[in-house]
Amino acid sequence: MARIARFVLGAALAAAALAAGAQGSRVPAPKYTVDQSTTCVAPPDVMRRTHMQMLKHRRDRTVHQGVRGGDEALTRCLECHASKTTGAAIGAPDAFCQSCHQYVGVKLDCFDCHQGKPGAVRSVAARSP
Amino acid sequence: MSAPNANGTTLTRRGLLAGAAALAGAALAPGVHLIEIARAKTGEPVSSKVRWGLLIDANRCVEGCQKCVSACNEENGLEGGTRPVDVQWIRKVELKEVRTGRKASAPVMCQHCAKPPCVDVCPTGASFKRADGIVLVDRHTCIGCRYCMMACPYKARSFVHEPLTQQKPEVPRGKGCVESCTLCVHRIDRGERNTACAEACPTKAIVFGDLNDPESAISGRLREVQATQLRADLRLDLGVRYVGL
Numbered sequence: 054m055a056r057i058a059r060f061v062l063g064a065a066l067a068a069a070a071l072a073a074g075a076q077g078s079r080v081p082a083p084k085y086t087v088d089q090s091t092t093c094v095a096p097p098d099v100m101r102r103t104h105m106q107m108l109k110h111r112r113d114r115t116v117h118q119g120v121r122g123g124d125e126a127l128t129r130c131l132e133c134h135a136s137k138t139t140g141a142a143i144g145a146p147d148a149f150c151q152s153c154h155q156y157v158g159v160k161l162d163c164f165d166c167h168q169g170k171p172g173a174v175r176s177v178a179a180r181s182p
Numbered sequence: 183m184s185a186p187n188a189n190g191t192t193l194t195r196r197g198l199l200a201g202a203a204a205l206a207g208a209a210l211a212p213g214v215h216l217i218e219i220a221r222a223k224t225g226e227p228v229s230s231k232v233r234w235g236l237l238i239d240a241n242r243c244v245e246g247c248q249k250c251v252s253a254c255n256e257e258n259g260l261e262g263g264t265r266p267v268d269v270q271w272i273r274k275v276e277l278k279e280v281r282t283g284r285k286a287s288a289p290v291m292c293q294h295c296a297k298p299p300c301v302d303v304c305p306t307g308a309s310f311k312r313a314d315g316i317v318l319v320d321r322h323t324c325i326g327c328r329y330c331m332m333a334c335p336y337k338a339r340s341f342v343h344e345p346l347t348q349q350k351p352e353v354p355r356g357k358g359c360v361e362s363c364t365l366c367v368h369r370i371d372r373g374e375r376n377t378a379c380a381e382a383c384p385t386k387a388i389v390f391g392d393l394n395d396p397e398s399a400i401s402g403r404l405r406e407v408q409a410t411q412l413r414a415d416l417r418l419d420l421g422v423r424y425v426g427l
Contacts, residue, residue, distance in 0.1 A: 116320045118227030119312065119371040128351050166321055166356030168349045 083152035088133040094124045108163070127163065131171040141169040233296075233315035234365050235393040235421035236380070237400050237409060240288040242387035248274060250289045253382030257366060259350035269340035271363045272379060277427065286427055289379065289388070291363035292317055292338040293412060294421030300330035300339065309360075315393075315421050316365045326358040335413050338362045365390075365421075393421065 093100055094107075107125050114120045123129070134149040135142050142150040143164045150169075154161040254272045255262035261269070272291040278284070298317045300309045308324035311317050319330075319339075331339045339362040342355060349355050352368040366377040380388040391400030409423040 112322055114227070116318065116322070117310065117312065119314070119367065120227055121368070121371045165345075166349065166354040166359070168351045168354070170351075172351030 080156060083156040085147050085149045085152045086137050087149055088137075091133060093133070127167055128171065131169070135169070135171050140171070143169040228312055228314040228371075230313040230315075231394060233393045233421065234370065235294065235315065235391065235400060235423065236291075236365075236377070237389040237391075237403055237423050237425065238288050239387045239389075239407075239425045240286045241426035242385040243287050243289070243383075244385060244387075245276060245285060245287045247287075247384070249382045249384060250274075250379035250388060253378040254291075254363070257350075257378035258353045258364075259348060259355065267343040269342055269361060271338075271340065271361070288424060288427060290336060290338070290412070291379075291422065292334075292365075293336050293418070294363075294365060296419035296421070298418070299333040299335065303329040303333040305329065312367075314370075316367055316370075317362075318364055318367065319360055319362065321354065321356060321359040321361070324359040326360065328360060330360055334362075335416055335418075 095103070108127065111125050111127075115126075131142055136145050136148045139145040139148060142148050143161065144151065146152060148169075150161055150164070251272050251274060252262065254260065258271065260271060272289050274287060275290050276285065276287045278286075294315055294317050296311075296315065298309070298311055300317065301311055304310075305327060306323045306325055308320045308322075309317070309330045310320060326341065328341055331337075331341065339360050341360050342357050345357045346355055353364075355361060366374075369377065375390070377388070377390045380390040389400050389403055391398040393400060393404075395401060404423065407425050409425050410427060411418075411420040411423060412427075
Protein backbone atom coordinates (compact mmCIF):
# COMPACT_ATOMS: atom_id res chain seq x y z
CA MET A 54 0.00 0.00 0.00
CA ALA A 55 2.81 2.34 0.93
CA ARG A 56 4.46 1.48 -2.33
CA ILE A 57 1.35 2.44 -4.33
CA ALA A 58 1.02 5.71 -2.43
CA ARG A 59 4.63 6.52 -3.14
CA PHE A 60 4.07 5.77 -6.85
CA VAL A 61 0.99 8.01 -7.03
CA LEU A 62 2.82 10.81 -5.22
CA GLY A 63 5.79 10.43 -7.56
CA ALA A 64 3.58 10.53 -10.64
CA ALA A 65 1.79 13.66 -9.39
CA LEU A 66 5.09 15.39 -8.66
CA ALA A 67 6.44 14.49 -12.10
CA ALA A 68 3.32 15.87 -13.79
CA ALA A 69 3.59 19.08 -11.78
CA ALA A 70 7.26 19.43 -12.68
CA LEU A 71 6.45 18.92 -16.40
CA ALA A 72 3.72 21.56 -16.32
CA ALA A 73 6.01 24.00 -14.54
CA GLY A 74 8.73 23.27 -17.10
CA ALA A 75 6.46 24.08 -20.00
CA GLN A 76 5.36 27.39 -18.48
CA GLY A 77 8.60 28.65 -17.05
CA SER A 78 10.83 27.42 -19.85
CA ARG A 79 13.99 29.40 -20.40
CA VAL A 80 13.51 29.10 -24.14
CA PRO A 81 10.25 30.59 -25.36
CA ALA A 82 8.20 28.45 -27.71
CA PRO A 83 8.57 29.56 -31.35
CA LYS A 84 6.10 32.10 -32.61
CA TYR A 85 5.55 32.20 -36.33
CA THR A 86 3.03 33.32 -38.85
CA VAL A 87 1.79 30.80 -41.38
CA ASP A 88 -0.96 30.74 -43.96
CA GLN A 89 -3.65 28.50 -42.41
CA SER A 90 -6.12 28.77 -45.26
CA THR A 91 -4.95 25.49 -46.79
CA THR A 92 -3.80 22.22 -45.23
CA CYS A 93 -0.28 20.88 -45.47
CA VAL A 94 0.63 17.64 -47.26
CA ALA A 95 0.44 15.79 -43.92
CA PRO A 96 -0.87 16.55 -40.39
CA PRO A 97 1.38 18.84 -38.29
CA ASP A 98 2.65 16.08 -35.99
CA VAL A 99 3.72 13.99 -38.99
CA MET A 100 5.32 17.00 -40.66
CA ARG A 101 7.25 17.92 -37.51
CA ARG A 102 8.86 14.51 -37.35
CA THR A 103 9.22 13.53 -41.01
CA HIS A 104 9.61 16.70 -43.08
CA MET A 105 13.36 16.17 -43.27
CA GLN A 106 12.97 12.61 -44.58
CA MET A 107 10.41 13.80 -47.11
CA LEU A 108 12.69 16.58 -48.31
CA LYS A 109 15.71 14.30 -48.49
CA HIS A 110 13.90 11.59 -50.42
CA ARG A 111 12.53 14.30 -52.64
CA ARG A 112 15.86 16.00 -53.34
CA ASP A 113 17.48 12.79 -54.58
CA ARG A 114 14.60 12.11 -56.94
CA THR A 115 14.74 15.67 -58.20
CA VAL A 116 18.48 15.97 -58.70
CA HIS A 117 19.16 12.48 -60.02
CA GLN A 118 15.92 11.55 -61.75
CA GLY A 119 14.53 14.92 -62.74
CA VAL A 120 11.19 14.55 -60.95
CA ARG A 121 10.17 18.09 -60.09
CA GLY A 122 7.09 19.93 -58.92
CA GLY A 123 4.44 18.27 -56.78
CA ASP A 124 3.28 19.11 -53.33
CA GLU A 125 6.39 18.26 -51.34
CA ALA A 126 8.79 20.41 -53.40
CA LEU A 127 10.66 22.96 -51.30
CA THR A 128 9.39 25.79 -53.50
CA ARG A 129 5.85 24.60 -52.78
CA CYS A 130 6.53 24.62 -49.00
CA LEU A 131 7.50 28.26 -49.23
CA GLU A 132 4.22 29.27 -50.80
CA CYS A 133 2.54 28.88 -47.40
CA HIS A 134 5.43 28.86 -44.96
CA ALA A 135 7.21 32.06 -45.95
CA SER A 136 6.64 34.85 -43.42
CA LYS A 137 3.92 37.30 -44.34
CA THR A 138 6.04 40.22 -43.10
CA THR A 139 9.40 39.40 -44.65
CA GLY A 140 8.28 37.04 -47.43
CA ALA A 141 10.91 34.49 -46.47
CA ALA A 142 11.17 31.29 -44.42
CA ILE A 143 14.36 32.53 -42.82
CA GLY A 144 15.95 35.78 -41.76
CA ALA A 145 13.31 36.94 -39.26
CA PRO A 146 12.37 35.83 -35.71
CA ASP A 147 8.87 34.91 -36.89
CA ALA A 148 10.07 33.10 -40.00
CA PHE A 149 8.55 29.63 -39.97
CA CYS A 150 11.59 27.45 -40.61
CA GLN A 151 14.08 29.55 -38.69
CA SER A 152 11.98 30.03 -35.53
CA CYS A 153 11.43 26.32 -34.99
CA HIS A 154 14.96 25.27 -35.94
CA GLN A 155 16.32 27.85 -33.53
CA TYR A 156 14.05 26.49 -30.79
CA VAL A 157 15.19 22.90 -31.23
CA GLY A 158 18.80 23.88 -31.90
CA VAL A 159 19.11 22.20 -35.29
CA LYS A 160 21.19 23.84 -37.98
CA LEU A 161 19.14 24.84 -41.00
CA ASP A 162 21.29 24.83 -44.12
CA CYS A 163 18.72 24.33 -46.89
CA PHE A 164 18.67 28.04 -47.56
CA ASP A 165 22.43 28.36 -47.91
CA CYS A 166 21.76 27.30 -51.49
CA HIS A 167 17.99 27.34 -51.95
CA GLN A 168 16.15 30.60 -52.26
CA GLY A 169 14.25 31.25 -49.01
CA LYS A 170 11.58 33.32 -50.69
CA PRO A 171 8.78 31.92 -52.80
CA GLY A 172 9.80 32.87 -56.30
CA ALA A 173 8.22 32.89 -59.66
CA VAL A 174 8.93 29.33 -60.77
CA ARG A 175 7.82 29.46 -64.35
CA SER A 176 5.48 26.70 -65.34
CA VAL A 177 5.18 25.28 -68.85
CA ALA A 178 1.74 26.82 -69.20
CA ALA A 179 3.00 30.25 -68.16
CA ARG A 180 5.73 30.24 -70.77
CA SER A 181 3.96 28.89 -73.81
CA PRO A 182 1.87 31.43 -75.76
CA MET B 183 23.59 -18.71 -37.85
CA SER B 184 20.24 -20.49 -37.54
CA ALA B 185 18.16 -21.85 -34.68
CA PRO B 186 15.26 -24.35 -34.89
CA ASN B 187 12.06 -22.94 -33.39
CA ALA B 188 8.99 -24.65 -31.88
CA ASN B 189 7.42 -25.48 -35.28
CA GLY B 190 10.52 -27.25 -36.43
CA THR B 191 11.24 -24.57 -39.08
CA THR B 192 14.52 -22.73 -39.04
CA LEU B 193 14.68 -19.07 -38.15
CA THR B 194 17.55 -17.62 -40.11
CA ARG B 195 19.24 -14.30 -39.53
CA ARG B 196 18.33 -13.25 -43.06
CA GLY B 197 14.65 -14.11 -42.61
CA LEU B 198 14.53 -12.17 -39.36
CA LEU B 199 16.07 -9.11 -41.00
CA ALA B 200 13.63 -9.30 -43.91
CA GLY B 201 10.76 -9.45 -41.45
CA ALA B 202 12.10 -6.45 -39.56
CA ALA B 203 12.47 -4.52 -42.82
CA ALA B 204 8.87 -5.31 -43.77
CA LEU B 205 7.72 -4.02 -40.37
CA ALA B 206 9.76 -0.85 -40.79
CA GLY B 207 8.19 -0.39 -44.23
CA ALA B 208 4.72 -0.66 -42.74
CA ALA B 209 5.58 1.95 -40.12
CA LEU B 210 6.80 4.38 -42.80
CA ALA B 211 3.76 3.85 -44.99
CA PRO B 212 1.99 7.19 -44.37
CA GLY B 213 4.97 9.29 -45.51
CA VAL B 214 5.80 7.00 -48.41
CA HIS B 215 2.20 7.09 -49.54
CA LEU B 216 2.28 10.88 -49.86
CA ILE B 217 5.43 10.73 -51.93
CA GLU B 218 3.87 8.11 -54.22
CA ILE B 219 0.94 10.41 -54.94
CA ALA B 220 3.24 13.31 -55.76
CA ARG B 221 5.35 11.07 -58.02
CA ALA B 222 2.35 10.08 -60.09
CA LYS B 223 1.56 13.76 -60.55
CA THR B 224 5.00 14.95 -61.55
CA GLY B 225 5.93 12.29 -64.07
CA GLU B 226 8.45 9.60 -64.56
CA PRO B 227 12.20 9.64 -63.89
CA VAL B 228 14.38 10.62 -66.82
CA SER B 229 15.22 7.82 -69.22
CA SER B 230 18.35 6.82 -71.10
CA LYS B 231 16.30 6.59 -74.28
CA VAL B 232 17.07 10.25 -74.83
CA ARG B 233 20.45 11.91 -74.88
CA TRP B 234 20.41 15.66 -74.77
CA GLY B 235 23.07 17.53 -76.66
CA LEU B 236 24.01 20.71 -78.46
CA LEU B 237 25.28 21.37 -81.95
CA ILE B 238 27.24 24.59 -82.24
CA ASP B 239 27.91 26.08 -85.65
CA ALA B 240 31.04 28.21 -85.44
CA ASN B 241 30.40 29.51 -88.98
CA ARG B 242 27.27 31.24 -87.75
CA CYS B 243 28.63 32.33 -84.39
CA VAL B 244 29.39 36.06 -84.43
CA GLU B 245 32.74 37.20 -83.11
CA GLY B 246 32.37 39.35 -80.01
CA CYS B 247 28.71 38.44 -79.46
CA GLN B 248 28.05 37.49 -75.84
CA LYS B 249 24.29 36.92 -76.01
CA CYS B 250 24.48 33.22 -75.07
CA VAL B 251 26.72 34.04 -72.10
CA SER B 252 24.42 36.73 -70.76
CA ALA B 253 21.33 34.56 -71.36
CA CYS B 254 22.96 31.79 -69.31
CA ASN B 255 23.80 34.21 -66.52
CA GLU B 256 20.26 35.52 -66.49
CA GLU B 257 18.61 32.09 -66.64
CA ASN B 258 20.69 30.58 -63.86
CA GLY B 259 21.11 33.65 -61.68
CA LEU B 260 24.88 33.80 -62.16
CA GLU B 261 26.62 37.03 -61.26
CA GLY B 262 28.22 37.25 -64.68
CA GLY B 263 31.11 39.26 -63.35
CA THR B 264 34.63 39.22 -64.65
CA ARG B 265 36.54 38.75 -61.42
CA PRO B 266 38.67 35.60 -61.21
CA VAL B 267 36.34 34.22 -58.51
CA ASP B 268 33.15 34.70 -60.52
CA VAL B 269 31.60 31.53 -61.88
CA GLN B 270 31.30 30.90 -65.57
CA TRP B 271 29.12 28.20 -67.06
CA ILE B 272 29.63 29.21 -70.66
CA ARG B 273 32.35 31.27 -72.30
CA LYS B 274 33.08 32.53 -75.76
CA VAL B 275 36.32 31.31 -77.28
CA GLU B 276 37.89 33.08 -80.26
CA LEU B 277 40.25 31.01 -82.39
CA LYS B 278 42.67 32.06 -85.08
CA GLU B 279 44.58 29.74 -87.31
CA VAL B 280 48.09 31.12 -87.36
CA ARG B 281 49.02 30.12 -90.90
CA THR B 282 45.89 31.20 -92.77
CA GLY B 283 44.57 33.82 -90.37
CA ARG B 284 41.13 32.16 -90.42
CA LYS B 285 39.11 33.20 -87.40
CA ALA B 286 36.37 31.30 -85.67
CA SER B 287 34.44 31.87 -82.49
CA ALA B 288 32.25 29.52 -80.49
CA PRO B 289 30.78 29.16 -77.02
CA VAL B 290 32.32 26.46 -74.83
CA MET B 291 30.50 24.96 -71.88
CA CYS B 292 30.30 21.58 -70.15
CA GLN B 293 30.49 19.09 -73.00
CA HIS B 294 28.28 16.53 -71.22
CA CYS B 295 30.57 13.60 -71.92
CA ALA B 296 29.17 10.09 -72.07
CA LYS B 297 32.28 9.04 -70.12
CA PRO B 298 32.87 12.08 -67.93
CA PRO B 299 36.27 12.34 -66.21
CA CYS B 300 34.70 14.60 -63.56
CA VAL B 301 32.48 11.71 -62.50
CA ASP B 302 35.43 9.31 -62.41
CA VAL B 303 37.40 11.45 -59.98
CA CYS B 304 34.61 12.63 -57.66
CA PRO B 305 35.28 11.18 -54.20
CA THR B 306 31.69 11.55 -52.94
CA GLY B 307 29.60 10.71 -55.99
CA ALA B 308 28.35 14.28 -56.20
CA SER B 309 29.45 14.60 -59.81
CA PHE B 310 27.19 12.32 -61.79
CA LYS B 311 25.64 11.71 -65.18
CA ARG B 312 21.89 11.61 -65.42
CA ALA B 313 20.22 8.87 -67.44
CA ASP B 314 19.48 11.36 -70.22
CA GLY B 315 23.16 12.25 -70.59
CA ILE B 316 23.28 15.49 -68.61
CA VAL B 317 26.34 15.75 -66.36
CA LEU B 318 25.48 17.47 -63.09
CA VAL B 319 26.79 18.20 -59.62
CA ASP B 320 24.62 17.13 -56.70
CA ARG B 321 25.35 20.05 -54.40
CA HIS B 322 23.95 18.12 -51.44
CA THR B 323 26.95 15.79 -51.59
CA CYS B 324 29.61 18.07 -53.14
CA ILE B 325 32.38 18.79 -50.65
CA GLY B 326 34.07 21.38 -52.83
CA CYS B 327 37.33 19.48 -53.30
CA ARG B 328 37.55 20.64 -56.94
CA TYR B 329 39.04 17.39 -58.25
CA CYS B 330 36.46 17.53 -61.05
CA MET B 331 37.65 20.99 -62.07
CA MET B 332 41.13 19.60 -62.52
CA ALA B 333 39.92 16.48 -64.32
CA CYS B 334 37.78 18.35 -66.84
CA PRO B 335 39.67 18.75 -70.15
CA TYR B 336 37.40 21.65 -71.13
CA LYS B 337 37.76 23.83 -68.01
CA ALA B 338 33.99 23.79 -67.87
CA ARG B 339 33.51 23.88 -64.12
CA SER B 340 33.58 26.74 -61.63
CA PHE B 341 33.75 26.92 -57.88
CA VAL B 342 31.51 29.20 -55.84
CA HIS B 343 33.81 31.10 -53.52
CA GLU B 344 31.42 33.49 -51.81
CA PRO B 345 28.05 33.24 -50.05
CA LEU B 346 25.09 33.81 -52.36
CA THR B 347 21.68 35.24 -51.60
CA GLN B 348 20.02 36.00 -54.93
CA GLN B 349 19.67 32.47 -56.31
CA LYS B 350 16.87 31.61 -58.67
CA PRO B 351 14.31 29.32 -57.01
CA GLU B 352 14.80 26.78 -59.80
CA VAL B 353 18.59 26.93 -59.70
CA PRO B 354 19.82 26.48 -56.12
CA ARG B 355 23.49 27.40 -55.83
CA GLY B 356 25.75 27.88 -52.87
CA LYS B 357 29.18 28.63 -51.57
CA GLY B 358 31.62 25.73 -51.43
CA CYS B 359 30.23 23.77 -54.36
CA VAL B 360 31.45 23.21 -57.88
CA GLU B 361 29.00 23.88 -60.68
CA SER B 362 28.77 23.96 -64.45
CA CYS B 363 26.36 24.07 -67.37
CA THR B 364 23.28 21.97 -66.60
CA LEU B 365 21.86 22.12 -70.14
CA CYS B 366 19.08 24.11 -68.45
CA VAL B 367 17.96 20.93 -66.71
CA HIS B 368 15.11 22.74 -64.93
CA ARG B 369 13.66 23.66 -68.31
CA ILE B 370 14.00 20.13 -69.64
CA ASP B 371 12.29 18.68 -66.57
CA ARG B 372 9.49 21.15 -67.09
CA GLY B 373 8.98 19.82 -70.59
CA GLU B 374 10.65 22.63 -72.49
CA ARG B 375 12.93 21.64 -75.32
CA ASN B 376 15.40 24.48 -75.56
CA THR B 377 18.22 25.93 -73.51
CA ALA B 378 18.59 29.60 -72.63
CA CYS B 379 21.74 29.95 -74.77
CA ALA B 380 20.16 28.35 -77.84
CA GLU B 381 17.08 30.51 -77.41
CA ALA B 382 19.14 33.70 -77.14
CA CYS B 383 21.45 33.07 -80.09
CA PRO B 384 20.58 35.66 -82.77
CA THR B 385 22.05 33.57 -85.59
CA LYS B 386 20.72 30.19 -84.43
CA ALA B 387 24.26 28.89 -84.12
CA ILE B 388 23.27 26.67 -81.18
CA VAL B 389 20.84 23.81 -81.72
CA PHE B 390 19.57 21.83 -78.74
CA GLY B 391 18.02 18.41 -79.09
CA ASP B 392 17.94 14.68 -78.56
CA LEU B 393 20.98 12.98 -80.12
CA ASN B 394 19.25 9.59 -79.87
CA ASP B 395 16.17 10.65 -81.82
CA PRO B 396 16.81 10.37 -85.59
CA GLU B 397 13.86 12.71 -86.23
CA SER B 398 15.19 15.57 -84.09
CA ALA B 399 16.56 18.75 -85.67
CA ILE B 400 19.98 18.18 -84.13
CA SER B 401 20.23 14.63 -85.54
CA GLY B 402 19.10 15.85 -88.95
CA ARG B 403 21.78 18.52 -88.94
CA LEU B 404 24.43 16.05 -87.77
CA ARG B 405 23.57 13.84 -90.76
CA GLU B 406 24.18 16.75 -93.12
CA VAL B 407 27.32 18.35 -91.80
CA GLN B 408 30.72 17.27 -90.59
CA ALA B 409 30.65 17.86 -86.86
CA THR B 410 33.60 17.48 -84.54
CA GLN B 411 34.05 16.93 -80.85
CA LEU B 412 36.56 18.98 -78.89
CA ARG B 413 39.60 16.88 -78.01
CA ALA B 414 38.08 13.92 -79.82
CA ASP B 415 41.34 12.06 -79.10
CA LEU B 416 40.17 11.64 -75.50
CA ARG B 417 37.21 9.59 -76.78
CA LEU B 418 34.82 10.90 -74.18
CA ASP B 419 31.82 10.81 -76.56
CA LEU B 420 30.65 14.38 -76.05
CA GLY B 421 27.10 15.63 -76.02
CA VAL B 422 28.19 18.97 -77.48
CA ARG B 423 29.35 18.94 -81.10
CA TYR B 424 30.94 21.69 -83.20
CA VAL B 425 30.75 22.62 -86.85
CA GLY B 426 33.33 24.83 -88.56
CA LEU B 427 36.07 24.86 -85.98
